Amino acid sequence: MEAGNNFKQWKKQCLSKLDFSKKGSVDEDIENIVSFINECHNYFTTSSCSGRIILIDGESDNTEVQKQNCSWLFVTHQKCQREDVLAGLRKACGDAVFKFEPFVLHVQCKQLEDAQLLHSVAVNSGFRNSGITVGKKGKIIMAVRSTHCLEVPLSHKGQVLVQEEYIDYVVQVANQKIEENQKRIERFHSCLLAAVGAGEAFGKDRVEETKAEPVYTRRRKRGQEKTDSKNASPVQDDVILQNDDEDSLESGLHLFCLETY
Amino acid sequence: MEAGNNFKQWKKQCLSKLDFSKKGSVDEDIENIVSFINECHNYFTTSSCSGRIILIDGESDNTEVQKQNCSWLFVTHQKCQREDVLAGLRKACGDAVFKFEPFVLHVQCKQLEDAQLLHSVAVNSGFRNSGITVGKKGKIIMAVRSTHCLEVPLSHKGQVLVQEEYIDYVVQVANQKIEENQKRIERFHSCLLAAVGAGEAFGKDRVEETKAEPVYTRRRKRGQEKTDSKNASPVQDDVILQNDDEDSLESGLHLFCLETY
Numbered sequence: 001m002e003a004g005n006n007f008k009q010w011k012k013q014c015l016s017k018l019d020f021s022k023k024g025s026v027d028e029d030i031e032n033i034v035s036f037i038n039e040c041h042n043y044f045t046t047s048s049c050s051g052r053i054i055l056i057d058g059e060s061d062n063t064e065v066q067k068q069n070c071s072w073l074f075v076t077h078q079k080c081q082r083e084d085v086l087a088g089l090r091k092a093c094g095d096a097v098f099k100f101e102p103f104v105l106h107v108q109c110k111q112l113e114d115a116q117l118l119h120s121v122a123v124n125s126g127f128r129n130s131g132i133t134v135g136k137k138g139k140i141i142m143a144v145r146s147t148h149c150l151e152v153p154l155s156h157k158g159q160v161l162v163q164e165e166y167i168d169y170v171v172q173v174a175n176q177k178i179e180e181n182q183k184r185i186e187r188f189h190s191c192l193l194a195a196v197g198a199g200e201a202f203g204k205d206r207v208e209e210t211k212a213e214p215v216y217t218r219r220r221k222r223g224q225e226k227t228d229s230k231n232a233s234p235v236q237d238d239v240i241l242q243n244d245d246e247d248s249l250e251s252g253l254h255l256f257c258l259e260t261y
Numbered sequence: 262m263e264a265g266n267n268f269k270q271w272k273k274q275c276l277s278k279l280d281f282s283k284k285g286s287v288d289e290d291i292e293n294i295v296s297f298i299n300e301c302h303n304y305f306t307t308s309s310c311s312g313r314i315i316l317i318d319g320e321s322d323n324t325e326v327q328k329q330n331c332s333w334l335f336v337t338h339q340k341c342q343r344e345d346v347l348a349g350l351r352k353a354c355g356d357a358v359f360k361f362e363p364f365v366l367h368v369q370c371k372q373l374e375d376a377q378l379l380h381s382v383a384v385n386s387g388f389r390n391s392g393i394t395v396g397k398k399g400k401i402i403m404a405v406r407s408t409h410c411l412e413v414p415l416s417h418k419g420q421v422l423v424q425e426e427y428i429d430y431v432v433q434v435a436n437q438k439i440e441e442n443q444k445r446i447e448r449f450h451s452c453l454l455a456a457v458g459a460g461e462a463f464g465k466d467r468v469e470e471t472k473a474e475p476v477y478t479r480r481r482k483r484g485q486e487k488t489d490s491k492n493a494s495p496v497q498d499d500v501i502l503q504n505d506d507e508d509s510l511e512s513g514l515h516l517f518c519l520e521t522y
Contacts (some may be wrong), residue, residue: 112373115395116397119394119395129390129406131390131391131394131404131406132392132393132394132395133393134376143390143392145390145392149410150412151411151412152412152414153413153430161423161427162423162427166422166423169414169422170414173414
């Protein structure tokens with residue numbers, strides 16, 4: 001099948017691209033998973049996020065649920081503290097929302113059977129909303145997803161609506177979710193390793209003796225700091241591969257760059 | 262392919278089964294979509310929920326994020342009022358959480374191409390987290406999903422943590438989400454109808470002159486009222502098809518029963 005023949009070419013192109021995400025690198029907690037997958041014959045990752053707690057400031061009176069004009073007040077891929085949220089809220093002008101978003105991973109697969117195998121791994125690890133997309137050009141993407149979430153409005157038109165004790169509590173809830181999320185990631189990694197023997201899908205690509213470090217030649221613009229800083233960025237961050245049937249793989253690539261091809 | 266040959270049989274079996282969901286019927290807002298799909302050659306629905314606003318009471322000090330022991334304090338598939346939430350909270354003993362959950366639909370498809378077509382319809386309608394599952398026995402499921410959500414803790418160990426003004430606000434936010442959800446459902450329905458000419462996948466099954474009404478012979482147990490009532494039920498309700506690779510289709514079936522087979 002033409003798509004199968006193209007797979008190697010697609011992988012080579014993808015892994016040689018720059019990381020266009022705002023963060024510019026794979027999240028630490030999933031580096032091992034991403035690199036493992038990219039070393040396998042029949043897979044490569046196209047986008048990822050280990051999971052995060054964020055505070056975003058949206059426009060008030062915006063009836064569009066997809067708030068396009070948001071700024072990020074705070075983001076972390078680890079547990080957070082009350083003070084992080086309070087500090088963020090002090091800068092809020094609109095409708096601030098405190099959110100937890102779970103691990104997301106998009107993997108392009110050589111064949112449908114490869115996607116099915118990876119899908120089993122994802123579901124068995126607790127990522128029950130995972131699913132496969134098959135584009136018109138034959139590109140097969142397996143998306144690791146879960147329903148695990150938290151979304152808590154905290155201010156409206158810049159006015160904080162809750163007391164600090166409530167913020168304490170939602171921070172605690174979000175931290176529990178990050179913790180559970182981490183357990184699922186570890187479970188996913190274990191299942192992935194266990195699946196290595198399951199078939200040639202997980203056979204490894206040749207890896208050069210000198211392991212390539214991620215190479216990002218694209219410099220950040222002056223004044224644009226890492227995503228975890230207070231210089232916030234719009235919502236569409238480093239993770240969003242929209243599984244559309246135009247087979248677009250160019251949104252938010254997190255790549256572990258290999259020089260094997 | 263054997264799976265393709267089995268499709269007619271699977272469809273017949275599925276459509277003749279009882280609806281085991283607590284509600285016992287397809288949600289009104291999506292009856293037309295469900296019936297349309299079930300009249301098509303290459304598809305049948307296995308579970309659905311039009312979207313809902315719920316207030317659930319979970320066990321406190323339960324570090325398991327998936328709170329297994331929850332009771333439902335309130336549920337609606339339409340907009341809600343502040344008083345609904347306040348009334349529910351008065352009965353809360355543990356950690357009450359106010360949630361919005363979007364439209365979910367699971368459709369078994371005859372061939373992968375049929376799933377791809379339906380997937381395009383779903384994504385174009387705004388359900389961007391939709392995805393396909395292909396089970397070991399060849400069962401192909403397309404799940405319509407979105408990330409659209411709201412999850413707001415309101416009480417901890419039975420103590421309400423917020424003021425009524427905040428509840429007013431989150432009710433307003435949830436109602437906006439239900440409204441947006443409804444627009445997406447309508448968009449999905451329109452796209453579905455537009456796709457009718459796209460191929461034989463959407464060719465219609467023969468429908469008997471006398472349209473079959475949903476037939477549910479399984480009576481509710483005494484005292485067990487509809488889901489929307491105050492006699493709450495555990496969280497696992499009428500929607501949950503877990504896309505696992507055991508190809509289980511028996512959780513939470515919502516069926517529009519046809520007597521065409």
